[in-house]
Each structure stands twice: as structure tokens, then as C-alpha cells.
Amino acid sequence: MEPWSEAADAAASVASLAGPVDLLVVDHYGLGATWETAMRPRARAILAVDDLADRTHHVDAVLDQSDVRRRPERYDGLVPPACVRLVGPEFALLRPEFFDSRLWRPRAGVWQRLLIFFGGADVGNDSEKALIAARQSKPEGSITVILGSAARSADRMRARCRELDAELAIDVEDIAARMSAADLALGSCGVVALERCAVGLPTVAVVAAENQRSLSEALAERGAIRLLGWHADVDVARWRDALGAMDADPDSLARMSRACEGLVGDGVARVQAWLMGRVAA
Numbered sequence: 584m585e586p587w588s589e590a591a592d593a594a595a596s597v598a599s600l601a602g603p604v605d606l607l608v609v610d611h612y613g614l615g616a617t618w619e620t621a622m623r624p625r626a627r628a629i630l631a632v633d634d635l636a637d638r639t640h641h642v643d644a645v646l647d648q649s650d651v652r653r654r655p656e657r658y659d660g661l662v663p664p665a666c667v668r669l670v671g672p673e674f675a676l677l678r679p680e681f682f683d684s685r686l687w688r689p690r691a692g693v694w695q696r697l698l699i700f701f702g703g704a705d706v707g708n709d710s711e712k713a714l715i716a717a718r719q720s721k722p723e724g725s726i727t728v729i730l731g732s733a734a735r736s737a738d739r740m741r742a743r744c745r746e747l748d749a750e751l752a753i754d755v756e757d758i759a760a761r762m763s764a765a766d767l768a769l770g771s772c773g774v775v776a777l778e779r780c781a782v783g784l785p786t787v788a789v790v791a792a793e794n795q796r797s798l799s800e801a802l803a804e805r806g807a808i809r810l811l812g813w814h815a816d817v818d819v820a821r822w823r824d825a826l827g828a829m830d831a832d833p834d835s836l837a838r839m840s841r842a843c844e845g846l847v848g849d850g851v852a853r854v855q856a857w858l859m860g861r862v863a864a
Contacts, residue, residue, distance in 0.1 A: 628858075644857060681782060691840075
């Protein structure tokens with residue numbers, strides 16, 4: 584069997600659309616100008632979601648919410664001249680609860696409530712290493728681990744959380760409130776990193792996928808996170824050392840919280856404004 588191609592996907596997508604649509608949103612690292620050109624007769628407007636800037640697009644707008652450095656010039660030569668570039672965390676597509684002003688709070692002192700979240704799947708089982716280190720670092724602290732029910736490590740983490748007196752929360756629907764309640768987070772750096780910034784939550788973080796690297800490094804430069812590096816290289820001892828360093832510098836939580844302030848904007852409203860204007864035109 585021949586491998587699936589971008590052109591084959593475009594042909595299948597064209598066949599699946601009964602008629603033209605007002606707006607088509609494409610969010611896939613394997614799709615670019617070839618797919619978008621084929622779909623052009625089927626859509627009045629096309630928006631591409633991207634954060635790699637590593638391929639050409641034939642679209643009306645490109646959305647890169649993860650570029651904390653705000654570099655629309657990264658798409659020079661990759662998009663048509665008239666393409667609108669919605670670049671920066673002010674365009675982050677976060678749920679409305681993350682912009683509830685009641686959830687924002689500055690942190691201070693040393694952590695007492697810790698949130699551990701490496702994504703619903705936590706493929707690298709980083710939650711377990713972080714939990715062991717956190718409990719070794721602070722036997723009396725309150726610790727919550729968040730996982731998705733489909734995570735392969737869910738049963739193992741249930742037992743580990745019972746052993747180490749930590750809460751395990753599965754498929755939570757109140758993640759913004761839980762982030763707001765925490766003093767510090769341990770986690771990775773996908774879009775969840777922008778969610779943490781939206782509520783001012785300091786984080787000790789690792790890179791769990793290559794497409795997280797640019798965002799994580801930019802947040803570290805800003806001072807919003809403490810970055811430990813590639814997740815597979817970070818063992819229990821390194822997590823414990825990082826937590827010890829945070830406790831040894833009582834102002835670190837406050838500095839990181841201040842660095843988060845104002846970083847993320849209500850991207851849903853901003854992107855919606857462009858979409859409605861474009862579709863109505």
C-alpha cells in the first residue's frame with residue numbers, strides 16, 4: 584500500500600464536502616499549500632493554524648498563538664502577501680474561564696499547593712517522576728496530579744498517588760480553577776503553558792515534544808517558567824533539585840507570576856473578529 588499523501592488527503596477532503604463553505608480551518612503539521620490550494624474552490628476563506636513556520640501555506644490567515652517572541656516575519660515567503668498573520672499569545676485560543684479576572688492571583692513565598700500536569704496522555708510518564716520528587720522535597724505539601732482517563736499510566740498513578748498522599752484527578756473540567764488554586768506547577772509546554780500563564784501560575788517545565796521547544800525557550804527567557812530541558816533527560820533527582828532551588832529562593836514564585844502577567848490575551852475574540860469580518864466581506 585502506498586503511503587498516504589497530502590494530495591490524496593486533499594482529494595478525499597474535497598470529495599467529503601457537499602458544497603462550498605464560508606470558512607475552512609486547517610490544523611495539521613502534514614498539510615500545507617498543496618492541500619490548501621486544492622481546497623480553495625471549496626472555501627471562501629481558509630485559516631491555517633501553525634507554530635513551526637516550516638512549510639508554505641495558501642491561506643487567507645495564519646494563526647501562530649505560541650510565538651511568545653511575536654515574529655510574524657517568520658512567515659515571510661511562506662504565505663501570500665495578503666495573508667493576515669495572527670501571531671503571538673494575544674491570539675491564544677483558550678477557553679473563556681482562563682480570562683476570568685477572579686482566577687488571576689500573584690504568588691509569593693514557597694509553594695504549598697502543587698499541580699502536576701503533563702497533558703492528558705502523559706506518554707512519557709513524567710507525572711510519576713515529578714510526583715516522587717515533589718513528595719521527597721516537601722512531605723507535607725498538597726499535591727494534585729491531573730491525567731486523562733485514556734493515559735496508559737492511569738492505574739499506576741492511582742497506586743502511586745495513594746502511596747504518596749496525592750490527589751489524582753481524571754478528566755477534569757475545572758482546569759482553570761485548579762491552576763488558579765495552585766502555587767506552582769510541574770508540567771510540559773504545549774498550549775497548556777499559555778493556560779498557566781493566563782492565571783499567573785509559575786511552572787517548572789520540560790519539553791515533551793519538539794513542537795514545544797520554541798515556546799518553552801521563549802517562556803524561560805521571559806522568566807515565566809524554569810526550564811529543565813528534554814523530558815526524558817530529567818529524572819527524579821533533577822526534579823527534586825529544581826524544587827529545592829525554588830524553595831531556596833522565596834521570591835522566585837513572585838517573579839515568575841509577574842512574568843506571566845499580561846502575556847496571554849483573549850485570542851478567541853481577536854480571531855473571531857477577523858473571521859467574522861472576512862466571512863461577511
